[in-house]
Amino acid sequence: MVRKRRTPSNSEVKKPEKGTNSAHSSSSNGSSTKGKSSKPFDILGYWKQLVLCIVLGIAVSCGYMGYLETRINTPFDGKKVVLKSGLDIPERFWGSYRPGVYFGLKTRDPASLVTGLMWYFPNRLKPGGHGIRHWCEQGDNLAKYGWVRHDGKNFGEQEIIDRPFSLNTSFIKRLGGSNGGEWSARISVDYINKNVANEAKDELVSLIWYVALDEETKGYIEASYSQTKIIGIKGYTSTLGDFKLKFVNSSGVLDHESFLSTTAPGLHLLKETVISSLRLAAPQKIVLAGELPSFTGHDEKLDPNFVAVQLTGRVPFTMDVIFESGSFSYRPDTLVGDTYTKILQKNRVQFDQTFEKKFQLKTKGIPSSSKEYAFAQAALSNMIGGIGYFYGASKVQSTYIKEPVYYWRAPLYTAVPSRSFFPRGFLWDEGFHGLLISQWDLDIALDIMSHWFDLLNVEGWIPREQILGVEALAKVPSEFTIQWNTYANPPTFFLTLESILRRYGDKLNEDQWATLERMYPRLQAWFSWFNTTQRGEVPGSYRWRGRDPDTTRELNPKTLTSGLDDYPRASHPTDEERHVDLYCWMAMAAHALATLSDALGQDGRKYRQTADYLMDNKLLDRLHWSDFSRRYADYGLHTDSVRLERPQPLPRQQNQNMEMQRVVFKKPEYRLVDGMTFGYVNLFPFLLQIVHPTSPKLETILKDMSQPSILSKFGLRSLSKTSPLYMKRNTEHDPPYWRGQIWINMNFLAVRALKHYSEAEGPYRKLAEGLYKELRKAVISNVFNQYRHTGYVWEQYNDSTGEGSGCRPFTGWSALVVLLMSEDY
Known part of the structure; x- marks a missing residue:
């Protein structure tokens, strides 16, 4: 039968017996004269006890109500289920753990470094920054976006159709070092088909890759230079140690670059921070404003918590973003170019084999080369x-x-x-x-x-x-x-x-x-x-x-x-x-x-x-x-x-x-x-x-x-x-x-x-x-x-x-x- 908390009935509750040592009862053992003379004192004692009981009752009631008030935000009194997270599980430390943005990476750490992608078409950008893509928004009306393969640990690849272009984003990871490993991300921009390419010849697309610190993260970030050229972002956090990000043009032509280094009011306002910093440098050439210092109400300069690098290229082109940890003592190769392509392909093959082993769609008559099979992989990956x-x-x-x-x-x-x-x-x-x-x-x-x-x-x-x-x-x-x-x-x-x-x-x-x-x-x-x-x-x-x-x-x-x-x-x-x-x-x-x-x-x-x-x-x-x-x-x-x-x-x-x-x-x-x-x-x-x-x-x-x-x-x-x-x-x-x-x-x-x-x-x-x-x-x-x-x-x-x-x-x-x-x- 259903188990319920059982409230004892009145007959089952053991009630305390009245004491026999009260002033009134004790007086009955004395002489009648003494009992009569002490009667006013007995009444006073009775009322004192009554008041004391009332005060104690109120105190207990208030204490119990206070206890009830605190229960809602008091954790369960028992051993935590999660014993390991963060760096203790390195294969799941970095990941695409920002599902609300089109593409971004962060760590499983309360004070995570946050990275992500924005993009826009300079000749289509509207007043107020309308046209910049960042958060997954139904109002953007993208023809399609979603993961086509993602294993939850090692890699993921995604297809985004923002007509007339397709953006393919992917990432791969490499374990090692003492701060959670390294990763690279790739963004490839191309036309959907050749007919569209002829109509939209030499179209420009601006990619903005950013790094941000939230209010919990202790550390710093800054743009890094080689003479006058921006080569990346570097920084430090208590979890990641020293790190740097590099940007490599793997194919195609990147026309120009710019950057923004400032203090954003919050992770939810990164896009707005970018919009407020855009400057028109020439026709169809929109740049980020560079360093925009922020100050407190006491005119104290704030350290930047948001650094973004913009790279504008002519379609088609490919850009690789490489995150490297300072804790790597030996790095045989960089996760870029052909090395990236080979590791990505290896992960694809492993994913396909694991998918078939887990779901056995081929035995259900669905060929691995079919659109139905690719759909199933995409549904799981998303x-x-x-x-x-x-x-x-x-x-x-x-x-x-x-x-x-x-x-x-x-x-x-x-x-x-x-x-x-x-x-x-x-x-x-x-x-x-x-x-x-x-x-x-x-x-x-x-x-x-x-x-x-x-x-x-x-x-x-x-x-x-x-x-x-x-x-x-x-x-x-x-x-x-x-x-x-x-x-x-x-x-x-x-x-x-x-x-x-x-x-x-x-x-x-x-x-x-x-x-x-x-x-x-x-x-x-x-x-x-x-x-x-x-x-x-x-x-x-x-x-x-x-x-x-x-x-x-x-x-x-x-x-x-x-x-x-x-x-x-x-x-x-x-x-x-x-x-x-x-x-x-x-x-x-x-x-x-x-x-x-x-x-x-x-x-x-x-x-x-x-x-x-x-x-x-x-x-x-x-x-x-x-x-x-x-x-x-x-x-x-x-x-x-x-x-x-x-x-x-x-x-x-x-x-x-x-x-x-x-x-x-x-x-x-x-x-x-x-x-x-x-x-x-x-x-x-x-x-x-x-x-x-x-x-x-x-x-x-x-x-x-x-x-x-x-x-x-x-x-x-x-x-x-x-x-x-x-x-x-x-x-x-x-x-x-x-x-x-x-x-x-x-x-x-x-x-x-x-x-x-x-x-x-x-x-x-x-x-x-x-x-x-x-x-x-x-x-x-x-x-x-x-x-x-x-x-x-x-x-x-x-x-x-x-x-x-x-x-x-x-x-x-x-x-x-x-x-x-x-x-x-």
Whole structure:
């Protein structure tokens, strides 16, 4: 059964007995005269004791409240999971850990040196610096950008199409020395095709490579010269020691160069700092301003923390950037020119061999020379190349404090959902990411999980969105940065954990088992936090916190904590709600934790009992099955008779801009949210494989999934076309999000479940097998076709046309298409 904290009843609480040595009771042992004469004194003593008890009670209460106030930003009291990072893991010290920029390198160190690329076309640069590329921005409207190969350790290569040019960026690394090794980066600029080359003859492109120090980094940087010629950048940090960067023109013609050395106000304003320094030296010749000293308010000169070198060339050309560490005592060759090309090619071959070994697409009939194969490699590489390293503190809030406070400062090594729109860590996304990453490189996956679980506080809570550092904060409006400690997110890391144990089992090495052992107490605390803070009013039920019961603007109050945002729930949020998806997440989590307990030789009986209790279909049916609609559903205070309408303007105020408000036409009642609503939430007992393979309800689910209203030619819709809120706006400003669009993470779970039920003993295997083949093919074909036509993997897909929608690129959980192609779930 579900384990809950047990509060003792009044009869079980041992109450202290009244003392027998009070002034009044002791006086009864004396003479009657003495007792009478001491009576006023006894009353005074009684009141003194009462006042003392009240004061002590207030002190204890205040102390306890103070304790509750501090819990939100008090780290979990246990051994850290991350024992080694930074220079202790040299093969992952340097990397493309700035996913929010088109190309940049930094270290896994809180005080990292930061390097990166900007570029622009001098004859197309607009006032205000519009046209300079730096951060991944959807508004730049690049035809394509993304990694085509990236192994997470040694190298990566990326293709960027900025019409009419292609920029190919890559990097390689070399271990050695005592400060984390060396690397080189290459930027090659060319025309997309010969026809374009003839039309855009002698076009200029300016590349700006920069080095910056953030507020944590101790050291210096400066431009280095050879007579009057800029040859690079040199500097020192406490982690890297002495270093230098050199710029080599490997091919083509570089017309001129310039540099900027100044103090930038922050890493989030590097582009703005460059824009403010640009000078027109001649027609089509724009240069950086050179040295721009900065001063404090007391006229003290600040040391430069930002040095940028601009090289302008005629297309086509290639530039190599070489980072060399002063700790190398012997350097047989420089990572430039032919040496660079040979090492890059060697890494390509190794990547291709490892990719086939891991995913075996050739055995699925996909030739390695095909576009489909290259697409799969790119999808994986964008997931791996989207791994970032962040450092900072979240802003958090609890009911015990009046104002938000900061979490402790900490690092986070994590993949990101989207380099353009979500270049930061998201808790439930990362569990899905781990399914793919762990198959590619288990050590990277475990390292990511370790960093996330080191963010667990003493309550067992992890903030669901990590906005760490000034670059990440610059992408998020301030009102959305606060994280509440009562708000959850689906515990998808248990999906990753279950996948790792199933895939690797006894093949885990000693260090990997040790990592899981250190993680185990934190997984327990996390599960316990869910099982106490998210439980429902009815035994065995669960409820997402965070819905707004007082909103008048939303057609259906959002459930952001569920990850499904505007998916329709009970129309009127109350404490009596029961959410079937959270029930299933908890059943899956309990099963995964029980499995890990057994593998580690720990006592996991309570998790096994919880899993058995929640996976009992009788309980699931009692709480969530609707005999009326014959499907699983949420329960709550609900009515379907809700619309958004614009209020009538007040008399004599006809021009009022009045926002649409929710109007309820029928009184809500407590019921299952069934009716015509059908979509992902209703499928969760199937998606997470809670429904028994022999259950007649499985047959009903499979037949419902086969209906054209939910199953499109491109995948499963998030909400059936017959549902009342299908593709309806949630406010007049918020377009539908989870109300019909096709999401790849949910389709992955559906295909995975169909595979499971097609192989499990039961009467519905054939039905599941047929649907498995149909859905798998539909999802893979559409994601690939949209990538081929648009250059991107998308956040979601239109259920009518298959077109990508939402943000792009979205090579977070949408990259799970690689696992669908390999049929390895």
